[in-house]
Amino acid sequence: MKIKIIAVGKLKEKYWVEAVQEYSKRLGAYCDLEIVEIKEARLKGDGEALEEQVKAEEGRAILEMLNKKGSPFIITLEIKGKKLSSEALAEKLNALTLEGKSEIIFIIGGSLGISKEVSEASHLKLSFSDMTFPHQMMRVILLEQIYRGFKIIKGETYHK
Numbered sequence: 001m002k003i004k005i006i007a008v009g010k011l012k013e014k015y016w017v018e019a020v021q022e023y024s025k026r027l028g029a030y031c032d033l034e035i036v037e038i039k040e041a042r043l044k045g046d047g048e049a050l051e052e053q054v055k056a057e058e059g060r061a062i063l064e065m066l067n068k069k070g071s072p073f074i075i076t077l078e079i080k081g082k083k084l085s086s087e088a089l090a091e092k093l094n095a096l097t098l099e100g101k102s103e104i105i106f107i108i109g110g111s112l113g114i115s116k117e118v119s120e121a122s123h124l125k126l127s128f129s130d131m132t133f134p135h136q137m138m139r140v141i142l143l144e145q146i147y148r149g150f151k152i153i154k155g156e157t158y159h160k
Helices: 014-027 048-065 086-098 116-121 135-154
Strands: 002-008 032-038 073-083 103-108 124-127
Touching: 002 048, 002 135, 014 032, 014 135, 032 048, 048 116, 073 116, 086 135, 103 135
Parallel strands: 002 032, 002 103, 073 103, 073 124
Antiparallel strands: none
């Protein structure tokens, strides 16, 4: 199975980069992982209309990265999305594999969130919490949960 993570923005702090590298290495035993970084659009001023312009610009870049070949299953990370336990996420990953899905794309938006168009392209809107997390941290949390999911699926020790 191929897992692609499309994330807005570059990881800046060394500790986030190292955490992503560690989980990427661990996931190598379970899937083909690809992480694609989209350039973060700059907000030039204040106001809701300008924020929507930024999300639209980032959204166009995200939509260009979606692989339409092979019908990937697209999961967006959204505060108002569905909340799943680690076990339920593992069950979803396993079910997608059994359904013949060979690629799952996770999308992490920028600091303002994702555009309406990207949200509408999603098959599953996933929320990790009602709390807001830095999108750099979310990349690490997402990787850890995917790794945990594969460990649960395989019945291997890690999940408690």
